[in-house]
Amino acid sequence: MSGKMKAVIKHHRGVGAKLLMVDIPEIKEDEVLVKVKATSICGTDVHIYTWDEWSQSRVNPPYVFGHEFSGEVVESGYKVTNIQKGDQVSAETHIVCGKCPQCLTGQSHICKNTKIIGVDTNGCFAEYIALPAVNLWRNPTEMPYEVASIQEPMGNAVHTVLAGEVAGKSVAIIGCGPIGLMAVGVAKAAGASQVIALDINQYRLGLAQKMGATSIVNTKDQDPIKTVAKITDENGVDVVCEMSGHPAAINQGFKIVTNGGRVAILSLPVKPVEIDVTNDIVFKGVTVQGITGRKMFETWQQVSRLLKSGQVDVSPIITHHFPLEDFEKGFDLMLQGKCGKVVLYP
Template sequence: MRNKLMKAIVKDNRRTGAVLKEVSVPTIDDHEVLIQVKATSICGTDVHIYAWDEWSQSRVNPPYIFGHEFAGIVVAKGKLVTNVDIGDHVSAETHIVCGRCPQCLTGQAHICADTQIIGVDRDGCFAEYVALPAYNLWKNDRRLPFDVASVQEPFGNAVHTVTAGEVAGKTVAVIGCGPIGMMAAGIARAAGAAQIIAFDLNDYRLQLAQKMGATAVVNSAREDPLAAVAKLTNGSGVDVVCEMSGHPAAMNQGFKMVANGGRVSILSLPVKPVEIDVTNDIVFKGITVQGITGRRMFATWQQTSGLLNAGRVDVTPMITHHLPLEQFEEGFALMLEGKCGKVVLQP
């Protein structure tokens, strides 16, 4: 593949937008693999980068190829690679970790302090080919469709968030019904939750959350979330809050609706500090608060693969759009307007 060109979506400068360019197919070293990308999905992080918000301005350094969720086929591998073969169907753990720090050495590589993220800190997968360390690859069942396989990375975020504590028989609140929130509803159902209450301001996305498994949906623009929870739980509150919105008001509502002794797992990334009533909403309630980042490597991938391959969670209702790579601007517009579930681009 040396000296050959490929199509790629490039964040070309420090402003809103991106461009489709022809760039060189990446080369690989002895420990790396070259993958032909068959499907790549747009993530909220990609939207931040595309829109060039405050977070992306402080984090990424254009020009580079972004995107980090994908499925593809191995087409070349380095001479020291033994865990995958040419022709294997793969996706990737997007956190490239050091393998040497105390976290990596004690089974917590997902919180490695030296993590590099594909499509954020190095070239990503919005392209026809991507090169990655073989260690980061996850072999997919060949029967798994490429579009479904491409959403395993965010699906794993939802798995990690929902299953970070006990779920069976519990009442679960999912606050924020972007694609990961929608998937969280399906995972909570598969994990045996008694009630799954989904909150958002977007009726379209609430409908998708219901298709994915939410037993009740609340539009927080029209209905008081705390009153809705009180009614649905007979005043007891919810046992588990999965915070996916990042909105300060919604986050505060999550801490107020959780029952004494409950759990709040936070995957969202507020862009500014959030003021929380620690005394009354955390300490006196005796709740557990968890920050969720990435996926446990690779325990969460085993759960993700198991749930999808066994058909315990069907993600197809929330994959609402398939577009060629050339129509990426349409995909980002859908994401920014909230008129979609998951958008899959096909190189």
């Protein structure tokens, strides 16, 4: 397919982005072209948009950014056999090498040579995107495009929560951005006895309640360590899911976890974080897990089934809808923290 398309371009090494007309991407023999029906804004996109330290060291403008989407296959390369024209799809955003020790032992989600769509390659804030066919996930035809577009970040939440045992345990979700909110719903669906949501944003704590949090803690007004101790009868929580990336919050997570508990860290602090390893990890016998991406494609199957069964309802999280042309409104809401998930429609 030839022609032009509208796309949101990270146009320079600075703050902001521009909507421009660019060439529709050409596909390779093992790729497909997808017409994007819905695309959602991620925290990573906000990092790139605001041009923080991480993005300055990682991305190379100009290029199309964005990586969460759903759409319809409109063209495929001659070597593609797993996907057909007309399929409704989303995509695993980690492009892996298939050759490193991790890929060869079933751990491709931590491939040493990972490239991320919309970070290291052109992304989906556009009318069309070209992708390796092996990265596509076929969606049920009845799944709304806006719901299908947030499966990738929901996979992060599922991977974080379900990386260890959850049923019957108390779980603290630190940071109630969209992925943290999804984690609340996943923990509840997985049988957690208590789900405690912690944030400084009262709007998002309200969304956490809608997602099933049994307790909310506004850490701007309440001492999180004392409050969680009271909620858990002075025992602390069994599982901490760290989604905030804030050094103080990360340290609080290690203070509130019980002896022998688990701390799963998905967040990406922009600078090194100082932790009391002796007292908060070693002497407490705590398991610390770094979480990256989604297990390919085990996590995708879990996400799809949780959504299809209705065990996790993400509708409270999808709070705003804009045409692609109004992308700046979406980013403004994300920066203000006055939204859940923002979906854009090319």
